[in-house]
Amino acid sequence: MTDQPTPSFESAFASLQQIISQLENTELPLEEALKLYEEGKRLSDICSQLLETAQLRVETLNSTSTPTESEAA
Amino acid sequence: MLEFDFPPLQPMVFTVTSLTNYLREVLETDEILRDVWVRGEISNFVQHRSGHLYFTLKDNDAQLKCVMWKGQTFRLRFNPKDGQSVEAHGAMSFYPAGGQTQLYIDEMQPIGEGQLYQEFLRLKARLEAEGLFAPELKRPIPPLPRHIGVVTSPTGAALQDILNTLRRRLPLARVTLAPTAVQGAEAPAGIVSGLKALNALPDLDLIILARGGGSIEDLWSFNDEAVAYAIRASRVPVISGVGHETDFTIADFAADLRAPTPTAAAELATPITRADLGAELLSINQSMSTTLKSRLTSLRQDLLLAENRLQRHSPAQRVRTFLQFQDETRERLERAMNHYLSQHQLKLHNQLARLESVSPMAVLRRGFAIVSDAQTHQLISRRNQTSPNQPIQIQLSDGKIAATISGDTP
Numbered sequence: 001m002t003d004q005p006t007p008s009f010e011s012a013f014a015s016l017q018q019i020i021s022q023l024e025n026t027e028l029p030l031e032e033a034l035k036l037y038e039e040g041k042r043l044s045d046i047c048s049q050l051l052e053t054a055q056l057r058v059e060t061l062n063s064t065s066t067p068t069e070s071e072a073a
Numbered sequence: 074m075l076e077f078d079f080p081p082l083q084p085m086v087f088t089v090t091s092l093t094n095y096l097r098e099v100l101e102t103d104e105i106l107r108d109v110w111v112r113g114e115i116s117n118f119v120q121h122r123s124g125h126l127y128f129t130l131k132d133n134d135a136q137l138k139c140v141m142w143k144g145q146t147f148r149l150r151f152n153p154k155d156g157q158s159v160e161a162h163g164a165m166s167f168y169p170a171g172g173q174t175q176l177y178i179d180e181m182q183p184i185g186e187g188q189l190y191q192e193f194l195r196l197k198a199r200l201e202a203e204g205l206f207a208p209e210l211k212r213p214i215p216p217l218p219r220h221i222g223v224v225t226s227p228t229g230a231a232l233q234d235i236l237n238t239l240r241r242r243l244p245l246a247r248v249t250l251a252p253t254a255v256q257g258a259e260a261p262a263g264i265v266s267g268l269k270a271l272n273a274l275p276d277l278d279l280i281i282l283a284r285g286g287g288s289i290e291d292l293w294s295f296n297d298e299a300v301a302y303a304i305r306a307s308r309v310p311v312i313s314g315v316g317h318e319t320d321f322t323i324a325d326f327a328a329d330l331r332a333p334t335p336t337a338a339a340e341l342a343t344p345i346t347r348a349d350l351g352a353e354l355l356s357i358n359q360s361m362s363t364t365l366k367s368r369l370t371s372l373r374q375d376l377l378l379a380e381n382r383l384q385r386h387s388p389a390q391r392v393r394t395f396l397q398f399q400d401e402t403r404e405r406l407e408r409a410m411n412h413y414l415s416q417h418q419l420k421l422h423n424q425l426a427r428l429e430s431v432s433p434m435a436v437l438r439r440g441f442a443i444v445s446d447a448q449t450h451q452l453i454s455r456r457n458q459t460s461p462n463q464p465i466q467i468q469l470s471d472g473k474i475a476a477t478i479s480g481d482t483p
Contacts, residue, residue: 054244
């Protein structure tokens with residue numbers, strides 16, 4: 001759990017929303033619910049962090065149509 | 074009319090006011106001068122604080138003072154500036170206080186606009202007939218684009234407006250710029266190849282096609298049919314943001330969504346902002362906690378109920394009940410035993426008494442004796458059991474004595 005690469009905001013957010021709907025299922029064993037909750041908290045922290053620190057990435061296509069980093073925004 | 078048919082006694086003298094009034098009347102009633110188009114170059118352009126426009130129209134040999142009242146300026150589709158060649162329509166009149174003849178303009182367009190406009194209308198009608206602007210072709214804008222393509226000039230204010238807006242609203246996004254000229258003969262081809270190049274990026278969600286404000290000639294590259302076709306050929310939705318609020322180009326009609334300005338295009342490209350996402354995260358967090366808390370509360374209640382039920386059916390309770398029963402039973406047993414024992418003691422006593430009555434000891438006490446052979450301990454009850462000098466034992470009530478038969482024997 002410690003060395004996972006940071007997911008993209010979108011994928012973390014999508015997983016988070018999935019966890020919410022899973023959590024709302026009361027048939028779920030408590031242990032699993034707690035695990036999901038922990039995972040949800042983790043994803044939510046990641047999302048917040050990503051939102052906080054997000055910097056617009058701007059690239060420019062050159063004439064041969066390959067993107068090059070031109071502005072770090 | 075200023076010629077006189079008869080010799081006056083004295084020449085007629087006007088006041089300045091009456092003469093200039095007369096002059097104004099003449100100008101304003103002239104069939105040509107009251108409804109006239111004039112072509113010239115703008116100079117000494119001043120927009121007064123009141124909103125009225127004052128300038129001079131000139132050509133190589135002459136100049137003409139012009140006024141355009143604020144009330145007429147809303148119809149202008151360009152920003153007049155010095156050096157611009159225009160065609161202006163209005164009425165000539167005389168301004169007595171300034172002592173000048175001037176053109177009161179109600180309509181003005183850059184030279185060539187009329188022709189360009191006709192061209193624009195023709196192209197628009199043709200593409201419309203081809204179905205290029207059909208509402209059902211318009212694709213929805215993705216609510217949360219990750220990768221936004223921008224086709225615009227790399228040096229224009231439009232790009233900065235777009236980037237600033239995206240930075241403010243959705244800094245999570247990635248932007249790829251397809252730099253191109255946005256005015257001039259090369260521009261349409263540049264715009265088309267920019268659209269194509271961006272479409273080659275596999276993860277692109279959306280394209281913004283933009284240009285800042287300008288004259289109708291400046292925006293002309295966006296009235297190109299190749300640009301319109303390229304927009305419709307785009308794999309991802311295209312938002313146009315060309316010029317100002319009032320500018321409509323063919324690109325705008327072909328685009329999936331038309332924004333009035335580049336900034337507005339960036340806003341429409343990001344329906345969900347960072348702030349929205351932050352709020353959504355907060356609410357997700359809360360709902361997650363609430364869900365789990367209510368789950369735990371209900372489980373706790375279930376547990377309490379189960380504990381109560383368990384306690385009711387607990388073996389400890391049964392053990393307690395059993396122990397009590399056991400105690401009672403033991404008491405009963407003891408009581409019964411005591412009763413039994415006392416009953417039997419009585420019986421025993423009676424039996425003992427009876428036994429006593431038949432005991433040989435009782436007989437002995439009455440004076441009888443028991444005689445037995447001293448060696449064999451054989452009881453002697455007949456004479457023939459005896460012999461002379463036979464040692465015998467005599468049992469009396471209080472003990473034994475030894476004796477020897479001395480008398481007669483059979």
